[in-house]
Amino acid sequence: MNKTKKSPAAHKARRALVTRSTKETRIRGRLCLDGGGASRIRTGIPFLDHMLSLFAKHGLFDLELTARGDLEVDNHHTNEDSGIVIGELFKKALADKRGIRRYGTAFVPMDESLSKVRVVLDISGRPSLFFEPARVKMYFANSGYTVMDAREWLKAFSTHAGINLHVDILKGDEPHHILESIFKALGRSLAEAVHRDPRLKGLASTKGVL
Ligand SMILES: [Mn+2]
Numbered sequence: 196m197n198k199t200k201k202s203p204a205a206h207k208a209r210r211a212l213v214t215r216s217t218k219e220t221r222i223r224g225r226l227c228l229d230g231g232g233a234s235r236i237r238t239g240i241p242f243l244d245h246m247l248s249l250f251a252k253h254g255l256f257d258l259e260l261t262a263r264g265d266l267e268v269d270n271h272h273t274n275e276d277s278g279i280v281i282g283e284l285f286k287k288a289l290a291d292k293r294g295i296r297r298y299g300t301a302f303v304p305m306d307e308s309l310s311k312v313r314v315v316l317d318i319s320g321r322p323s324l325f326f327e328p329a330r331v332k333m334y335f336a337n338s339g340y341t342v343m344d345a346r347e348w349l350k351a352f353s354t355h356a357g358i359n360l361h362v363d364i365l366k367g368d369e370p371h372h373i374l375e376s377i378f379k380a381l382g383r384s385l386a387e388a389v390h391r392d393p394r395l396k397g398l399a400s401t402k403g404v405l
Contacts, residue, residue, distance in 0.1 A: 235261075243340060247378070
């Protein structure tokens with residue numbers, strides 16, 4: 196059986212570094228797509244730090260993110276801009292997207308709360324987000340991070356990564372577990388989509404562009 200000889204590029208770890216400064220936030224991010232799930236996240240929003248470390252862990256991405264934002268106003272700018280920077284990191288690290296699987300799907304249950312989430316995505320280059328969080332209780336007592344904040348983050352991320360993203364809550368309404376399921380499922384479905392398949396020559400598209 197002829198062994199497909201992998202080109203050196205196929206082995207090279209895909210990395211990116213992004214810094215972004217506005218009057219509202221200053222953010223620096225570093226990503227390795229072919230990592231082991233290690234992360235160092237400091238956004239000043241503890242619940243978001245928790246979600247992004249789960250995202251990195253379950254996606255096997257190595258991720259660093261340091262954000263300094265106008266939290267004295269509220270967490271909106273820092274939350275949204277963190278999504279922008281991580282989106283840009285994925286776009287940059289994916290570069291020409293050669294050999295990637297492109298599509299990813301993940302279901303993640305959180306057994307004790309019977310919450311269940313499905314994430315389906317396409318690294319199509321045509322960004323959009325479909326996420327109707329209507330069934331989830333809107334507010335967290337402690338963390339102050341809401342399901343609407345998560346939607347803002349997912350919108351900023353998918354727009355700047357060029358990803359068509361579908362998030363569906365199939366069961367459950369407990370916010371902490373629902374959001375944990377979403378960020379874990381996002382990590383797992385992205386890991387599948389960015390995976391390089393040696394049998395794939397060029398792009399996973401008959402149009403030849405992504
Ligand atoms: Mn948790």
